[in-house]
């Protein structure tokens with residue numbers, strides 16, 4: 001026979017309510033967290049050996065992680081759709097990026113589409129990638145909910161800022177962020 005312990009029920013009820021509000025750093029890669037070394041195609045990283053995480057970006061990421069925040073990379077990679085680079089190569093470059101960043105990314109998302117031939121919802125300034133990240137995070141961590149008002153979007157291009165606005169997340173320019181401003185998640 002099992003007796004129901006009222007304290008246990010109380011505990012269980014409290015646990016149901018114990019949803020953690022999570023701050024997410026949505027981070028652009030090229031020109032924001034990664035150096036762009038390729039002189040042939042400026043602005044993008046096209047070779048594994050060219051993957052370098054800027055030291056200031058690493059610091060910013062570490063500070064965010066140490067404060068309990070999650071980090072998601074959001075990257076437009078239209079070079080795939082345009083046929084300049086294969087998606088397998090992008091995947092290898094992203095794996096190297098994760099390694100260089102000491103595995104601090106919870107997720108790395110990229111849009112491979114060429115906006116000239118394949119309009120999509122994932123390419124920034126579209127908000128398809130961050131929305132996908134939010135839904136994936138809630139699947140992975142059922143007791144967390146992404147708090148957009150505590151989150152941050154960092155990028156170096158107008159489409160990053162527009163994406164942040166569409167998402168309802170505070171935007172900080174890559175330069176300011178790397179200088180150490182707004183590196184920490186907000187605390188309610």
Ligand SMILES: [Zn+2]
Nearest residue numbers: 111120122123
């Ligand atoms: Zn896309």
